[in-house]
Amino acid sequence: MDQEQLMDEAKKARKRAYVPYSQFKVGAALLSGTGVVYHGCNVENASYGLTNCAERTALFKAISEGGKDFQAMAIVADTAEPVSPCGACRQVLAELCPGDMPVYLGNLDGDSVVTAVNDLLPGAFTKEDLDHAE
Numbered sequence: 492m493d494q495e496q497l498m499d500e501a502k503k504a505r506k507r508a509y510v511p512y513s514q515f516k517v518g519a520a521l522l523s524g525t526g527v528v529y530h531g532c533n534v535e536n537a538s539y540g541l542t543n544c545a546e547r548t549a550l551f552k553a554i555s556e557g558g559k560d561f562q563a564m565a566i567v568a569d570t571a572e573p574v575s576p577c578g579a580c581r582q583v584l585a586e587l588c589p590g591d592m593p594v595y596l597g598n599l600d601g602d603s604v605v606t607a608v609n610d611l612l613p614g615a616f617t618k619e620d621l622d623h624a625e
């Protein structure tokens with residue numbers, strides 16, 4: 492599955508966004524090592540802070556269903572520039588995906604940029620930091 496196909500999967504996921512408060516729909520698609528695509532949309536809540544972003548929805552779905560060896564993630568929103576994932580999602584990506592995994596950021600106009608997990612969160616706090624606790 493190439494970048495364009497994974498972006499199309501993210502666009503499909505975006506349609507399911509539950510966004511009664513922001514009306515800002517985001518979709519994500521995460522490709523696993525076995526070729527399975529895990530889809531995620533943002534899911535908001537009347538208690539705003541409980542909102543789950545599209546990226547974390549896809550990641551948590553994938554882990555809970557046994558997905559592994561993640562190959563790439565595509566993220567799309569209706570933004571002027573390709574969407575920029577929030578800090579919480581960058582941290583969860585750093586936890587669960589390889590540092591060199593490509594992340595495709597896009598918008599509905601077809602603009603896209605390719606980045607990588609490490610570039611989204613240089614110096615991430617990781618399990619290695621915990622290993623050195625005294």
Ligand SMILES: O=c1ccn([C@H]2C[C@H](O)[C@@H](CO)O2)c(=O)[nH]1
Nearest residue numbers: 513515517533544545575576577
């Ligand atoms: O990369 C992003 C950025 C924002 N949101 C969601 C959270 C909230 O529902 C809405 C506005 O921030 O967009 C995502 O899902 N992913």
Ligand SMILES: [Zn+2]
Nearest residue numbers: 544577579580
């Ligand atoms: Zn986020």
